[in-house]
Amino acid sequence: MPPTASTASAQRASNRRRKSSPARRDDDAPLIPILARKVREVEAKAQRGKLGPTNRVKFQVIAFLVREERARVKSDESVPAGARAELLKRLDGVATILAKTAARDTSLIQLLEVDQATTPVAKRMRRDWLLESGAELAEDELIITDVAPVQTQVVPAALAERQVIPVQIEARRESNPFLAPDVALRAPSSTARRRLDGWELMGPLYKAFETGAGGSAASMELPPVPEFDRLSPKGLEIMPHQSRFLEAVRAGHRSFLLADEPGLGKTAQSVVAASIANAYPLLAVVPNVVKMNWAREVERWTPQRRATVISGDGGDIDAFADVFIVNYEVLDRHLAWLSSIGLKGMVVDEAHFIKNLTSQRSQNVLGLAARIREQVRDPLMLALTGTPLINDVEDFDAIWRFLGWTNGEKPGPELMERLDATGLTPADKAFYPEARDAVISLGIVRRKKKDVAADLPDKLVADLPVELDDDFGRSIRAAERELGDRMAAKYRRIIEARGDKVFRGEFDEDIVRLVAHGELEDSKAAGNGGDNVFTMVRKIGQAKALLAADYAVQLQRSVGKVVFFAKHIDVMDAAEAHFASAGLRTISIRGDQTTPARQLAIDAFNNDPDVAIAVCSLTAAGVGLNMQAASNVVLAELSWTAAEQTQAIDRVHRIGQDEPVTAWRIIAAHTIDTKIAELIDSKQGLAARALDGEQLDPTSSDSVQMSALMHLLRQALGTR
Incomplete structure (x- = not known):
């Protein structure tokens, strides 16, 4: 396990013992075989498709460690000339694989130009590989802290001029100019270090799902079907699988990847969940084709609530509605006022639409979600999609970020607590089914038609x-x-x-x-x-x-x-x-x-x-x-x-x-x-x-x- 400050001295002692052990074939450059192994892992991933964020960071770290190691080998006068030539040849081999991989995915070329670890994830990765090679590191290289969080910028500068404020929204603000503070907002998380803080965890989390570790369906444990249906409006009936999900909301769960197969009523479940959680005002970001259907479902399942559909510049919206429904294509011009009206919940329908993190669509959704979490403790956050994975398991990335389970570089506090409680690390084979279960327990709900709808x-x-x-x-x-x-x-x-x-x-x-x-x-x-x-x-x-x-x-x-x-x-x-x-x-x-x-x-x-x-x-x-x-x-x-x-x-x-x-x-x-x-x-x-x-x-x-x-x-x- 990577060391903390309290174990730095022990680590250095361990390094000295390793250096005094019998000579190994790679004593002159023990880092090279580690880099060779890592670059083959990245190459194999690139051959199967585009690299995800974790392997892109790995690619970057390999690139600048190759440069560092080449400079070290050239300047080390204790290495014989013949051995130096052989080591430089091996480093060139690693660099060649990097170049071939970049030729497969040209977006990697810019990463070859980075000459130092800039993010906490990259710094941890570099530290762990160097420690594995037996290197002794300075105290400031052993302790790596995360960048202090800053308030989310919901409206990027490029979209500032496009923002509109519908007249009706101004009326809403004038009627209630101050948002009531949420006194229950979570206090800043503890700075106490956890056992897994030093580990790179996103790659292992994706691997746990990619291999189907554990062999069970990816659905959290849900409460049993209640004896009486107290939620359905007159003339309607909630199905048993829907009622189990809603009972979880009643029990206090607030973030879900609702991945039921298409056709099992995810929209109805979301609408009723908002009523149970009193998550109003609620924002639903949906494909344009289903905006009207969403408004109908709100009226159908929660007739006491009002929904309004945002089209164009929003000139005809009901600013005092409980549910605001907007399609992805026009969300960009409404970011400013949506981020300021005190949303208590957000639903993203067909959430696989945001899988491309570089797209403006994804950035708009994630920016709004982050602002809601800054303003409200435990908002209702629902990602709906029957097909969360399109080509790669890292399609989960944007959805997990939206739900606050990860930030893309590492797990969020709640997930980290659950992973830490396993008592395992990614070096243990048993870690992977436990890690998959930990993510699922955060709120993945997946039911197949053949399992929940016998009729x-x-x-x-x-x-x-x-x-x-x-x-x-x-x-x-x-x-x-x-x-x-x-x-x-x-x-x-x-x-x-x-x-x-x-x-x-x-x-x-x-x-x-x-x-x-x-x-x-x-x-x-x-x-x-x-x-x-x-x-x-x-x-x-x-x-x-x-x-x-x-x-x-x-x-x-x-x-x-x-x-x-x-x-x-x-x-x-x-x-x-x-x-x-x-x-x-x-x-x-x-x-x-x-x-x-x-x-x-x-x-x-x-x-x-x-x-x-x-x-x-x-x-x-x-x-x-x-x-x-x-x-x-x-x-x-x-x-x-x-x-x-x-x-x-x-x-x-x-x-x-x-x-x-x-x-x-x-x-x-x-x-x-x-x-x-x-x-x-x-x-x-x-x-x-x-x-x-x-x-x-x-x-x-x-x-x-x-x-x-x-x-x-x-x-x-x-x-x-």
Whole structure:
């Protein structure tokens, strides 16, 4: 365990004993094998996808320790010239791996330029590695303190000019110019050091979830179902799984990652939770598509409370409402007044939207959340998402920060107490299941439909391969072969430059990944120009459009209402034209609709028997909508993520559905479409391991695009 001030002398004595022990092979530079091991860990993580915050810090620390060690070796006259050359060669090897890793993720390049540890996490990491190497450190290097907290800046300078103050908000302030102080605000936390204060813990916490340590579902222990339902308004009934969550709120729990599978009533649970906790005024940050639905749910479940929807500059809001509902896109202009009206709670719906910490969307949400915690003790903080993990377990990062469980660099005080109480450290294998349980106990609630809603019908995803046997289909297959050949040529040039021979069916996985990554980056930069993985998938969607629409027509004639999902507007347009020619009445859900128009369309689909098919955008209609009037879904185009596909299907597979649900995926046979469907299915494993404790074989955390390109390249190398 890393030392504290009280054990510094003992550490130095231990270092001296180690130095007096028999000579080891790395006596001249014992730090080098540690750096070699650490850089391989970072390289392995980079090969599976983008690095998270913890491994980025590790990358940075390796970079400046390599420079420090090179300078030390060069200046150490006691090291023989031959040994010095060998040590410098080994350091160059570490530096080469750093450079290759930076080539995979170019955002790392700037970290190579940092020449010292600047953050407490980086300083602790440097200290621990040096101590592991047997180095003696000065007293000020052993004791590392955290930066003193400062009041959160909710409105960044770049957004200051965009801030608006609705007239009605001014009226609210004039009627009550002073916010009542919260006398129960928590006193400053104790400065007493804990046993784990010296350990880097974020990496081990992510690892505990990534491996599904403990094997149990990621859901905190909840109170039993109460004997009587005292919460439901007249005419409504809270389901048993919802009442258990609400009993936890009644017992005083105030921060939750509510990760129930889509369709289990997370919105209703949040609305009633706010009433139990008296967390008013409450802010709900939600996708634009569900703002009106949120207002309806507030009125439905808590009729004694008023909700107001913030649109544009907020000119028509009810400033004296109990619940303020705002979409992510307009939140940035309302930060100033929202941070000053004394919010007692905050809900973030579809919380995976904030996973990108560099985005303004994420910074806006996290800034407001931090300000609420500064002003109120134990505010109600709810992160709602049925798909908290999209590509990597570090997608948890932003959500944990929002809830106050961590600050991104280390656990918060409450989590640290629970980790410390385990009596274990990350060096102990038993630490990982205990650490996972500690995080879960803070408020992760995860229920699956099959576990909590026995009366909810089954869900089946059925694949329907279609043949693209016209000229369009042949041109798509030719473009795929051309792309594979182009990547194979790059692969062969790299191999031959290295002096190796290329054998059919044999390939170097590292070079395969390097070539595929380069192609993916070029494709992103090129947009829709030329043939690349994005343009090919779009062409496949166009080629499938009428086939998928025709199947939906036949399906509708036999089963009734159908929801038709597509990714691109031209595919939706072609489908709608086909439905019209078949005499079917449809509604459309698109991203450019106003909220009222979208809600009218949804209501028409659910309530008007003459509306046969809902034509929906995967991105605009994939979250928050209730369309359980249908029990069949047609996926005309495939998504790039398993989460997006699940969200789309669960617009139908929800509470209130009384029939089995079938999603029909239209897949273009003998094209990359088939591989993409397979990859999407494999991505379900990450959530199953991290959240549901299922013991599944680990799958790559590469994006579907990256994996698809690697597949095309291997195919080209294996057949030509």
